[in-house]
Amino acid sequence: MSGEETHEKGREGARRAKEWLESTTRVNACWVNPDKFAVDKLTFPWAAGKKRPFSYDLGGLLLRGDLEGRGFYAEVKNYTNASNNQGAEYVEYLAKCYCAYLDSPKYCDNFMWITWHPFSLKKWSELCSAEEVRDAVFLHRLNTLGIEDEAEAKASINMDTCIAVAERLWIIVLSERQETLTISAEHRGLIEKFDTERGRR
Amino acid sequence: MTQVRSVGFAQEIVNALGVRSPQDSINAIKNAVIKELETLDRSVSIRDTSYFNHTYAPDLILNWDATTERPVYLRFTDNLPELREGISRLDFENAFVFGLTRPQEDAEGFPQLEQSAQDHQALITDAAGIETLIRQRSEDAGINLLGQALTRGGRGLLAQPQAETVAKTVSEGFSAALETRSVPTRLAVDAIAQYLDDPQAARMTRVLQAVWEGSDGRLEQFPGPTDLSRSLNDDSLQYILDVVSASDENFWSRIGRFLTTSQLSRMSLNASNTESFQNLINANLDVIPCRAAAVASGAETLFSADSEPFLWSIRNKALALEGPDFTAFVADRKELVEGKVAASDMASTDGLDVETLSRRVAEYELTEVTLRDGGATVQFTSNEGVGHDERLAKLAQGLSSSSTVVKAVVPLPEGQLALNFKTSLAAAKTTRTPLLKDVLAVSIPLLHALSEERRQALKAFLQIGDSVPTGNVEDLLGLLAETLGDD
Incomplete structure (x- = not known):
């Protein structure tokens, strides 16, 4: 695929993810990369090294119940096959989450990996563990810790942070058919009417 | 009309967009948008829905009375085709789509966007477009009426360039009606029909007609749909009070044949229209009834x-x-x-x-x-x-x-x-x-x-x-x- 096609596919993925998340009625995905002013809200610096800041694909708020008021960031992978590096990209994403949490813990309530294709099946059940996060931080230590030496790096990984990040991880696997299995437009309209009837001012 | 200097609503919104905290940013954006909309139409009251840039639910609800409401959707304008597609997904009808930033002037997709707006009876505008109307309004009461009418029943694409054009056409139309000049009046009637839904278009055209008749224009020659009911509605009367500074007694007499004390008491008076108010009543003392x-x-x-x-x-x-x-x-x-x-x-x-x-x-x-x-x-x-x-x-x-x-x-x-x-x-x-x-x-x-x-x-x-x-x-x-x- 050309660079532009990849870009388009990525954009389409973000849009579909936003739509699906919002059709659950529990999410408001306000910020969409690459809308100019949205990107600023989605961007975080690496904790060390010279790499340019990274940004998430989507961000926003969770709604109602225990989730009310919590924020989230999402990385969206519109992959339809295994011919990509999703596994490696996921590891890098974990390292990024570690850095984002260090930078602004109060914004980082939830990190979501939204994909259309499963990956890393051998470690599938551990993908959201603190150990996975730790290993990711170690792998990308030049940009997470700024330490090249392995032993030194291992000693300086903040395990509390890894645990905190792990607690905030979600993996969501979508499929085209699954995306149609949401609340109907009619019912959704009723809920929204209920919500908007109240409101300040 | 109180003078309103341009307070840079568009800039305030941009500043709000730049606030780092996501929740604070949303609050600041909405406050800026609410301020701008309240300035455009002082009769509106606005509710915050606590949604922001949501695919289906509106960000704000505009409310005028028990039955008249309109949803406002705040949108980014970086990608016009996406914006256009998004309009077909909205859960509420009659949407007021508020672009938070100005779209690139050379961006592609404007005609399709305009078409989509018309198809869905939606109004698509941005902070700069509204600011144009607000700015011109302080010099032109016709634009004030237009601003209010657009908020309630506007449809179509009305970004800054379009807003500028419409404001000019309508303004010239009102001046022309005062002189019973047909062509500019007709252009204003057409612009009104293009950008307003039927009830709002009728309301504004009625005012034009009132000015036309007041200036001794023949009703058959008015270049637009005519209302034959003879009496002026409150909007028309208020507009004429605010705008027309005619000292010609005949003008006031022509428009005041069906005045009542009730209608007069519903008018809004200020320093700039009080003289017209005196002229209006004094020219019609031979017909205004009163029982108490x-x-x-x-x-x-x-x-x-x-x-x-x-x-x-x-x-x-x-x-x-x-x-x-x-x-x-x-x-x-x-x-x-x-x-x-x-x-x-x-x-x-x-x-x-x-x-x-x-x-x-x-x-x-x-x-x-x-x-x-x-x-x-x-x-x-x-x-x-x-x-x-x-x-x-x-x-x-x-x-x-x-x-x-x-x-x-x-x-x-x-x-x-x-x-x-x-x-x-x-x-x-x-x-x-x-x-x-x-x-x-x-x-x-x-x-x-x-x-x-x-x-x-x-x-x-x-x-x-x-x-x-x-x-x-x-x-x-x-x-x-x-x-x-x-x-």
């Missing part, structure tokens, strides 16, 4: 030598005539003026003595007088007029030295006026409705002490003695029937 008045006597206020001694105003939601030491409230129904005068401002809560009454009556007739003395009441009527009848004074004396006149009835050119001195009220007694000028010309000097000089000035002001009798055979028969019935 209440006169409040007050302390003498200092009037500068330049100002008129009598001024039409709106006080306490009623039309009023203000004089140096009185205020007379008028209305179409007695109930509407009953509460307006405080007891402390009533001149004669015990009634008048006969001598005062005779003095005040002057050249008017009284067909009936009610005297009260303690618990006793005497009603004295006479076909020859009671006010100067010596027997009245004798009657009063006969009762006691503390008897007073509490009520009286005065015949007017149209109908009869019943005056109550204790409550300082005057009300039309018969089904025939008198003219405002006649009601005031009688009730003010009778319910309140006026010097002879002021009395004459009042008569001149109210154009008493100017009116040509407009009676016809029916009137004559009616008068006959009333007189016969009174015996």
Whole structure:
């Protein structure tokens, strides 16, 4: 695929993810990369090294119940096959989450990996563990810790942070058919009417 | 119209977009948008839905009354095709899509966006577009009307360039209507039809029509759909008051043939339209009806030598005539003026003595007088007029030295006026409705002490003695029937 096609596919993925998340009625995905002013809200610096800041694909708020008021960031992978590096990209994403949490813990309530294709099946059940996060931080230590030496790096990984990040991880696997299995437009309209009837001012 | 300097709403929104905290940013954005929309249409009240840039749910709800609402969707304009697609997903109809930033002028997709807006009856605009309307509005009351109409029923794509064009076309249309020039008026009518839904378009076109007719334009020649109902609606009247500074009495007379005190009391007055308000009423004193008045006597206020001694105003939601030491409230129904005068401002809560009454009556007739003395009441009527009848004074004396006149009835050119001195009220007694000028010309000097000089000035002001009798055979028969019935 050309660079532009990849870009388009990525954009389409973000849009579909936003739509699906919002059709659950529990999410408001306000910020969409690459809308100019949205990107600023989605961007975080690496904790060390010279790499340019990274940004998430989507961000926003969770709604109602225990989730009310919590924020989230999402990385969206519109992959339809295994011919990509999703596994490696996921590891890098974990390292990024570690850095984002260090930078602004109060914004980082939830990190979501939204994909259309499963990956890393051998470690599938551990993908959201603190150990996975730790290993990711170690792998990308030049940009997470700024330490090249392995032993030194291992000693300086903040395990509390890894645990905190792990607690905030979600993996969501979508499929085209699954995306149609949401609340109907009619019912959704009723809920929204209920919500908007109240409101300040 | 209060002057509104451009406060940079668009910039305020951009600043809000830059706030780092996501929740704070959303709050700041919404506050800026709400401020801008409230400035565009002061009659709107706005609810925050706590959604932001949601695929389906609106960010704000605009509300005008129990049944009129419109959803506002805040949107980024970085990608026009996506914006266009998003419009077909909205859960609420009649959307007001508010672009948070200006789209690139050379961006592709504008025509499709315009089409989508029309298809979904949505209005697509941005902060800069609205700011254009707000800025022009302070110089142009027609744009003020347009702004309000767009908020309620606007549709189509109205970014800054389009807003500029529409504002100009409509503004020129209003000026042209004032001169009955057909082409620019028609262009304004077309622009109004393009960018407003049917009810709002009709409302604005009606105002254009009013201006056209007021300027002596023939209704058949008005370049747009016409409303044949003859009377002006409140919008049209308010607009004309705000905008037209005609000193031509004929203009005011042409548009005021169906004025009522009720409609006048609904107008909004300020320093810049008060002169037009005077012109409007004074040019139509020969037709404005009135069925009730209440006169409040007050302390003498200092009037500068330049100002008129009598001024039409709106006080306490009623039309009023203000004089140096009185205020007379008028209305179409007695109930509407009953509460307006405080007891402390009533001149004669015990009634008048006969001598005062005779003095005040002057050249008017009284067909009936009610005297009260303690618990006793005497009603004295006479076909020859009671006010100067010596027997009245004798009657009063006969009762006691503390008897007073509490009520009286005065015949007017149209109908009869019943005056109550204790409550300082005057009300039309018969089904025939008198003219405002006649009601005031009688009730003010009778319910309140006026010097002879002021009395004459009042008569001149109210154009008493100017009116040509407009009676016809029916009137004559009616008068006959009333007189016969009174015996």
